[in-house]
Amino acid sequence: MDNKIEWWVDERGNYWHESVGIIAVNKNNKMFCMLRKIFPFSYTLPAGHLDKGEKPKKSAVRELEEETGI
Numbered sequence: 014m015d016n017k018i019e020w021w022v023d024e025r026g027n028y029w030h031e032s033v034g035i036i037a038v039n040k041n042n043k044m045f046c047m048l049r050k051i052f053p054f055s056y057t058l059p060a061g062h063l064d065k066g067e068k069p070k071k072s073a074v075r076e077l078e079e080e081t082g083i
Contacts, residue, residue: 018062033073034060037083047080 020030035058037045046056061076063069077083 015062017064019065019067031063031069032060033063033069033076034058035073035077037077037081045081045083 018030020028022028037059039045046058049055049057059077059080061072061079063072067075
């Protein structure tokens, strides 16, 4: 488990973590998505885990920049 991210184990022993995803739409109403180069080879949106103490909006902005450079 990564101690940098927010995670917990519920009463049934299931592992959980918080994530964010970003839907980026341009002025022509076209949505940005990426084709994954690793399994499961499919289209996806920029997304990632919340770091400990990080607010969702800040995490979303960080993930967008990390994964797309935007």
